[in-house]
Amino acid sequence: MAVMKPGSTGNGCSEANDAEARIARLERQVLRERMARIEAEAIAEKGLRDLFESTRRISLLQKITEIANSSNEVNASIKAALDEVCCTLGYDFGNAFMLDGENRICACDTWFVQEPQDFARLVAVSRKAEFEVGQGLPGKVVASGDIVWTRDLYSISGCTRGKEADACGLASACAFPVRVENEIVAVLEFFARKPVHETKELSWLMNQIGTQLGRVMERQRAWSLLQTARHDTLTGLPNRAILADRAQAVFASLPPDKSGMAMLVLDLNGFKAVNDRHGHHSGDKLLTLVAARLGRAIMSWQEHHRLGAKTLLARTGGDEFVLMLHGHLDPKSLSFLAETIHDRLAPPFRMGNTSLNVGASVGIATGTTVHESHDHLLRDADLAMYEAKKLGQSRTVMFTRELGTSVRRARQLEGEVRDAVTKGQFQLHYQPIFSLGPNTRICGFEALLRWNHPMRGLIGPDEFLACAEDIGALSTIGEWVLYEACAAIARMPPMGYADDAPFVSVNIAPEQFLLPNFVDQVKSALNGAGVSPSRLKIEITENVAIIDAAAAAAVLTEIRQWGVKASLDDFGTGYSSLSYLHQMPLDSLKIDKSFVAALHEPKNVNIIRAIVDLARDLELTIIAEGIETGEQARILASFGCQLGQGYLFGRPRAQWDIFGLLAA
Amino acid sequence: MKGIVFNLLEEVVTSDHGDDAWITLIEGTGVSGIYTSVGSYPDEELYTLVQASAEALDLSVDEMLRVFGRKAMPLLAQRYPVFFEDQTSSRSLILSLNDIIHPEVRKLYSGAGCPHFHFQQGSDGRLVVGYQSPRKLCQLAHGFVDGTADHFGEAVRIEHEMCMNHGDPVCRMGIEWLS
Numbered sequence: 001m002a003v004m005k006p007g008s009t010g011n012g013c014s015e016a017n018d019a020e021a022r023i024a025r026l027e028r029q030v031l032r033e034r035m036a037r038i039e040a041e042a043i044a045e046k047g048l049r050d051l052f053e054s055t056r057r058i059s060l061l062q063k064i065t066e067i068a069n070s071s072n073e074v075n076a077s078i079k080a081a082l083d084e085v086c087c088t089l090g091y092d093f094g095n096a097f098m099l100d101g102e103n104r105i106c107a108c109d110t111w112f113v114q115e116p117q118d119f120a121r122l123v124a125v126s127r128k129a130e131f132e133v134g135q136g137l138p139g140k141v142v143a144s145g146d147i148v149w150t151r152d153l154y155s156i157s158g159c160t161r162g163k164e165a166d167a168c169g170l171a172s173a174c175a176f177p178v179r180v181e182n183e184i185v186a187v188l189e190f191f192a193r194k195p196v197h198e199t200k201e202l203s204w205l206m207n208q209i210g211t212q213l214g215r216v217m218e219r220q221r222a223w224s225l226l227q228t229a230r231h232d233t234l235t236g237l238p239n240r241a242i243l244a245d246r247a248q249a250v251f252a253s254l255p256p257d258k259s260g261m262a263m264l265v266l267d268l269n270g271f272k273a274v275n276d277r278h279g280h281h282s283g284d285k286l287l288t289l290v291a292a293r294l295g296r297a298i299m300s301w302q303e304h305h306r307l308g309a310k311t312l313l314a315r316t317g318g319d320e321f322v323l324m325l326h327g328h329l330d331p332k333s334l335s336f337l338a339e340t341i342h343d344r345l346a347p348p349f350r351m352g353n354t355s356l357n358v359g360a361s362v363g364i365a366t367g368t369t370v371h372e373s374h375d376h377l378l379r380d381a382d383l384a385m386y387e388a389k390k391l392g393q394s395r396t397v398m399f400t401r402e403l404g405t406s407v408r409r410a411r412q413l414e415g416e417v418r419d420a421v422t423k424g425q426f427q428l429h430y431q432p433i434f435s436l437g438p439n440t441r442i443c444g445f446e447a448l449l450r451w452n453h454p455m456r457g458l459i460g461p462d463e464f465l466a467c468a469e470d471i472g473a474l475s476t477i478g479e480w481v482l483y484e485a486c487a488a489i490a491r492m493p494p495m496g497y498a499d500d501a502p503f504v505s506v507n508i509a510p511e512q513f514l515l516p517n518f519v520d521q522v523k524s525a526l527n528g529a530g531v532s533p534s535r536l537k538i539e540i541t542e543n544v545a546i547i548d549a550a551a552a553a554a555v556l557t558e559i560r561q562w563g564v565k566a567s568l569d570d571f572g573t574g575y576s577s578l579s580y581l582h583q584m585p586l587d588s589l590k591i592d593k594s595f596v597a598a599l600h601e602p603k604n605v606n607i608i609r610a611i612v613d614l615a616r617d618l619e620l621t622i623i624a625e626g627i628e629t630g631e632q633a634r635i636l637a638s639f640g641c642q643l644g645q646g647y648l649f650g651r652p653r654a655q656w657d658i659f660g661l662l663a664a
Numbered sequence: 665m666k667g668i669v670f671n672l673l674e675e676v677v678t679s680d681h682g683d684d685a686w687i688t689l690i691e692g693t694g695v696s697g698i699y700t701s702v703g704s705y706p707d708e709e710l711y712t713l714v715q716a717s718a719e720a721l722d723l724s725v726d727e728m729l730r731v732f733g734r735k736a737m738p739l740l741a742q743r744y745p746v747f748f749e750d751q752t753s754s755r756s757l758i759l760s761l762n763d764i765i766h767p768e769v770r771k772l773y774s775g776a777g778c779p780h781f782h783f784q785q786g787s788d789g790r791l792v793v794g795y796q797s798p799r800k801l802c803q804l805a806h807g808f809v810d811g812t813a814d815h816f817g818e819a820v821r822i823e824h825e826m827c828m829n830h831g832d833p834v835c836r837m838g839i840e841w842l843s
Contacts, residue, residue, distance in 0.1 A: 027683065038743075041701040045772050048702070052771040090763065194764055195750040
């Protein structure tokens with residue numbers, strides 16, 4: 001180990017030499033130590049720098065992920081991401097492009113810039129720039145499907161912004177794709193004054209950012225598909241589903257008195273006719289024009305009233321629109337809104353060479369404590385709209401509690417009438433018809449419909465026939481009446497004196513009379529009861545002839561051939577046209593009771609005389625109804641009126657109560 | 665003060681005057697003498713060392729700082745080539761201080777108190793650098809600028825328009841390129 005002990009000789013000179021050599025060795029060792037320190041420092045610095053960079057990348061990615069998680073709005077997310085990337089990585093300008101699906105890469109005016117005044121020129125040419133695939137920085141990204149780094153923009157083919165980037169002092173750029181699955185849907189580009197160095201870590205980061213933003217775009221795609229499903233494709237307005245969603249949210253936010261919300265339901269008048277006459281294409285066009293006018297009406301109303309009410313216009317059905325209003329509302333301003341809508345819809349709609357007039361019926365309901373849901377409010381507005389429709393063209397009805405009550409009553413009645421049909425609550429009462437003159441005797445009965453209501457007792461037809469007509473039950477009830485009348489004829493005791501067995505006359509509504517199977521109904525009723533057709537008389541009104549004179553004449557001709565009698569009811573009150581009277585194969589005319597009641601007036605006397613003369617010429621029997629006094633009967637007989645009915649002869653009574661008259 | 669500044673001073677002193685000069689300085693001033701670039705050390709130790717070296721070299725402290733800065737620059741370029749490789753001139757390197765160099769410094773030493781420089785570029789090419797630092801080391805900055813110019817083969821004239829050492833609220837240095 002002599003080498004390790006250089007000073008071991010005893011010589012003084014050599015001791016000095018040894019000492020020098022030792023110092024030199026130590027100095028070399030100090031130098032090595034220093035170099036070792038510097039190397040250690042370099043290693044430590046690299047470790048610190050790497051740690052810093054990776055912490056920064058992870059924190060940036062974390063922020064981008066948060067942005068992607070918290071937003072469904074693509075542009076806002078991209079804007080926030082551009083901001084974060086620029087601020088974290090020290091880029092000066094970030095800009096986004098979207099792919100339009102047709103190989104165009106279009107800037108979407110979503111960008112971030114650190115110092116706007118310094119980059120104005122580049123921003124100006126970038127914010128709405130467009131590139132083909134393979135052209136420019138974004139085009140190169142789409143073509144390569146990968147991140148592009150450059151420190152020389154001019155080296156990229158199709159570069160259009162080199163001059164502006166130079167002018168802004170930008171030295172380098174990079175751009176990377178945003179993907180949904182494997183499809184590139186957007187490109188983000190960044191420019192920096194400082195030279196940007198491509199690293200594996202940075203590339204990884206950009207890819208991750210692209211993936212995160214891709215998630216937002218994927219969600220937005222799904223959302224927009226959903227929106228398409230939730231929007232009316234024709235007018236672009238929200239549909240019933242969106243209306244229900246929003247209305248539910250608004251209703252939930254209302255104060256306990258439910259004020260501050262209103263629904264306006266609007267239904268076009270005559271839209272079906274436009275569709276039928278001009279075709280669905282015109283109908284569709286009209287709907288879009290109506291939607292546009294409604295939009296303008298609402299805007300103009302909002303400007304004038306400055307109530308700050310929020311509105312949502314939806315198309316909820318073929319020609320039905322609903323406007324939801326939310327905010328400070330008062331009845332006066334709502335009326336004004338309806339007027340504005342009517343005014344806007346009033347001018348004709350120009351469609352090609354034709355112009356169409358389409359009004360609307362409007363129903364409005366405002367929230368009150370009784371409302372339990374947005375749907376309840378909408379139902380009330382709907383109900384008001386139907387009332388408006390009944391009033392005629394371009395009318396508005398505001399829902400009131402009274403309206404609700406009356407409509408509810410009507411609905412209840414409808415239900416009860418339906419029940420009455422199935423539960424057999426209808427009955428026929430019979431009013432006797434007598435021959436007038438000295439030898440007065442019973443000739444027949446008029447069958448009159450009564451409803452034996454379980455709670456209200458006997459109800460006359462005036463109270464329920466209109467309702468039965470509304471619910472389409474009129475024909476069913478009419479058919480029952482026909483069968484029951486025939487059955488009653490069969491049950492009638494034989495008359496003691498007459499050669500002619502008494503008839504039963506039955507009132508037939510036009511709806512029933514003009515049914516294609518009415519003739520069959522009559523035949524089957526007669527056959528079913530096994531009664532002679534001559535015992536049945538049907539009473540129709542002038543309306544039958546007005547609706548379809550030819551069809552009415554054909555039906556009458558056929559049933560009269562069997563022997564069924566036909567009478568025209570309420571003569572003199574309606575149209576009373578002579579032109580159809582002689583075309584109608586009839587047996588008798590019935591003079592309305594209003595003329596009989598006013599027999600003391602000379603004018604009525606003349607009318608009755610004229611009717612009687614006319615009937616005589618047409619060989620029709622005349623029946624007068626509503627005879628209450630012997631005097632009336634005497635006068636009518638003196639004019640030549642053959643038959644009569646009224647309280648003088650007997651009120652309508654149940655079958656068991658009346659047929660006894662025949663035995664008398 | 666970051667250890668790197670002590671390391672640079674050591675290297676400047678050692679390369680010009682030998683290892684013993686540095687040892688003499690350390691032992692003469694009683695500072696610790698243990699400095700690594702990744703550590704931080706009391707500012708006073710640096711001031712003491714600068715003061716002592718100025719006395720030893722018969723220079724004023726300001727002159728000493730300028731010499732130190734100028735001579736430190738090639739060493740910095742050797743140790744941190746990344747700061748230089750993207751720059752084409754001393755002007756661009758100086759202008760990159762806030763945006764590139766100081767952020768890099770902060771990567772190594774979170775919370776490093778780097779001064780912020782205000783640049784004002786005159787139409788005549790003159791660059792005015794303003795800054796405010798409690799260390800008031802504008803003469804060291806002066807030396808760094810000289811060294812930077814040397815690195816790029818340029819010559820500059822520097823004028824201290826304002827100086828915190830003379831009671832001004834900020835230091836302001838005008839740099840004029842001569843070639």
